Amino acid sequence: MDPTFLTIAELNRLYGQRELSPVEVTRALLDRIAAHDGKLHSFIRVTPEAALAEAQAAERELMAGRRRGPLHGIPYALKDIVETAGIPTTGHSKLCHNYVPAADAHLVTLLKSGGAVLMGKLATWEFALGGPSWDLPWPPARNPWNPDYLPGGSSSGAGAAVAAGFVPGAVGTDTGGSIRGPAAVCGIAGLKPTYGRVSRRGVFPNTFTMDHCGPLARSAEDIALFLQVIAGFDAEDPGSEDAPVPDYAAALTGSIKGLRLGLVEHWYAHGAHPDLPPAMSAAVEVLRGLGAIVEPVQLSSLRDYTDCKTTISIAELYAIHEKDLKTRPQDFGRILRNRVLPGALIRAEDYVQALRWRTVLAREQAMALKQFDALLTAGALGVADPADPNQPDRLVSVPSITMPFSVGGLPAIAIPCGFSRAEGLPLSLQIAAAPMAEPTVLRIAHAYQQATDWHRRHPDLR
Amino acid sequence: MRTDLSHLPPSSPEEIRAMTCRAGLDLPEELMQQFIAAWPAFEAMVRRIPRNLDRAAEPAHSYRPLRIVRS
Numbered sequence A: 001m002d003p004t005f006l007t008i009a010e011l012n013r014l015y016g017q018r019e020l021s022p023v024e025v026t027r028a029l030l031d032r033i034a035a036h037d038g039k040l041h042s043f044i045r046v047t048p049e050a051a052l053a054e055a056q057a058a059e060r061e062l063m064a065g066r067r068r069g070p071l072h073g074i075p076y077a078l079k080d081i082v083e084t085a086g087i088p089t090t091g092h093s094k095l096c097h098n099y100v101p102a103a104d105a106h107l108v109t110l111l112k113s114g115g116a117v118l119m120g121k122l123a124t125w126e127f128a129l130g131g132p133s134w135d136l137p138w139p140p141a142r143n144p145w146n147p148d149y150l151p152g153g154s155s156s157g158a159g160a161a162v163a164a165g166f167v168p169g170a171v172g173t174d175t176g177g178s179i180r181g182p183a184a185v186c187g188i189a190g191l192k193p194t195y196g197r198v199s200r201r202g203v204f205p206n207t208f209t210m211d212h213c214g215p216l217a218r219s220a221e222d223i224a225l226f227l228q229v230i231a232g233f234d235a236e237d238p239g240s241e242d243a244p245v246p247d248y249a250a251a252l253t254g255s256i257k258g259l260r261l262g263l264v265e266h267w268y269a270h271g272a273h274p275d276l277p278p279a280m281s282a283a284v285e286v287l288r289g290l291g292a293i294v295e296p297v298q299l300s301s302l303r304d305y306t307d308c309k310t311t312i313s314i315a316e317l318y319a320i321h322e323k324d325l326k327t328r329p330q331d332f333g334r335i336l337r338n339r340v341l342p343g344a345l346i347r348a349e350d351y352v353q354a355l356r357w358r359t360v361l362a363r364e365q366a367m368a369l370k371q372f373d374a375l376l377t378a379g380a381l382g383v384a385d386p387a388d389p390n391q392p393d394r395l396v397s398v399p400s401i402t403m404p405f406s407v408g409g410l411p412a413i414a415i416p417c418g419f420s421r422a423e424g425l426p427l428s429l430q431i432a433a434a435p436m437a438e439p440t441v442l443r444i445a446h447a448y449q450q451a452t453d454w455h456r457r458h459p460d461l462r
Numbered sequence B: 001m002r003t004d005l006s007h008l009p010p011s012s013p014e015e016i017r018a019m020t021c022r023a024g025l026d027l028p029e030e031l032m033q034q035f036i037a038a039w040p041a042f043e044a045m046v047r048r049i050p051r052n053l054d055r056a057a058e059p060a061h062s063y064r065p066l067r068i069v070r071s
Helices: A008-016 A022-040 A048-063 A106-113 A156-163 A180-186 A220-230 A276-289 A302-327 A334-345 A348-371 A403-408 A438-451 B013-022 B029-047 B065-070
Strands: A043-046 A075-079 A117-122 A169-174 A189-192 A212-217 A260-263 A293-296 A374-378 A412-419 A426-432
Touching: A008 A220, A022 A043, A022 A048, A022 A075, A022 A117, A022 A156, A043 A156, A048 A117, A075 A156, A106 A117, A106 A220, A117 A156, A156 A169, A156 A180, A156 A212, A169 A189, A169 A220, A180 A189, A180 A412, A180 A426, A189 A220, A189 A438, A212 A220, A220 A412, A220 A438, A260 A348, A276 A293, A276 A374, A276 A412, A276 A426, A276 A438, A302 A334, A302 A348, A302 A403, A302 B029, A334 B013, A334 B029, A348 A374, A348 A403, A374 A438, A403 A426, A412 A438, A426 A438, B013 B029
Parallel strands: A075 A117, A075 A169, A260 A293, A260 A374
Antiparallel strands: A043 A117, A169 A212, A189 A212, A189 A412, A374 A426, A412 A426
């Protein structure tokens, strides 16, 4: 049996029936990575010996009837800003080329306890912001649907590796859309959980007040299974929320009848890829067909959300990287350097005003979520960008459709909802809900995927 | 009444150099030229931030002493 595109849920079932073993799956996926990642560069480092050892341990326990949870024996990979004891963690940067952490990030500890099988560390934009860059020690990852295109960022390797069938799930991080963006342009699912839902301890910081860790996988069901293992309170993460972790899979009832969904159409109605609005309209009709009540809702502009988020981010980023920018600025990639240096000229009052504005914008979303169970919009404004080193930097010039829910700290998932006609590249739907309402987000995404098959389409890597 | 600073003229390359110097950065000329090209978009962004928020509007972070004690 070829396990390449089996989901985490399917692997669990096949492990339970003893029709497939973690070692078989791990070997098959390692072979696939070896055969194809030379074109995609999704991994910075593959860890085959450790992966096989973890797979063998999982296999022994599963055969003995000791199942640790939904990721037991499941291969996964980590964005290379997540610290791993004894395994280099580079941030895809020359600055951390030889950095080997002494301890695992908290979420890695949880994944190890859950018996998951780490396959390696994944490409990212430099320090989860500067990319795509061609002047770093490792090349930028490419999009499995067409390697002439990029997989988005900053969890670029995670998006590419999951879409390519190298791993069924991966951990990414999302400050302004770095999980949802790659998920959107790679045709997979990616969840930015509520701020504080998943511990950030042991993960390179980007923006303390907006950093989130979360899963990328090929279905909403797999996202639920992955989140179950990594969600929870961590007293050593000052942003962590001490809230109970529900049974996420139990929320996947398949029914969304009567749910009220607010459609933020004005964010993508103008200036988006021409195939996006029709794809979104079709997705809305599917949801209506499932019994949801979809009505338009108006929020502030993407420009406002992007300005607010980016001002906060670059001020915090500069504080994080100030020492290195003053002593070895040439060791940063050009894109990261020119995105972070502006933080040196942000005044204290600019930063505080942006933080005050964030409260206003977040309250606007909270008000909308008193009327609606969830908000719908696009997962990206277009398809993947071409892999062109001469593309202008658009961090500030082009507003982001993922940043609003970063500003709000809300749970938001991107799932595929079609393909562009000209490029044949994925289009995406985004669903967000109130803080800690991951079950609602996952319930809607799962119901949509029960009625559609976009998530079952995969790139051909031949 | 204006609610932001977007009416201000963009900083000149000389002003950007001076601000960068005051921030304690001593960039090689090539990197300084890149930064001078990059800054105007960020400057325009920061100037679009509204300045007319209510006096009592709180920033979106708060100090929670219990969390510090617990960690």
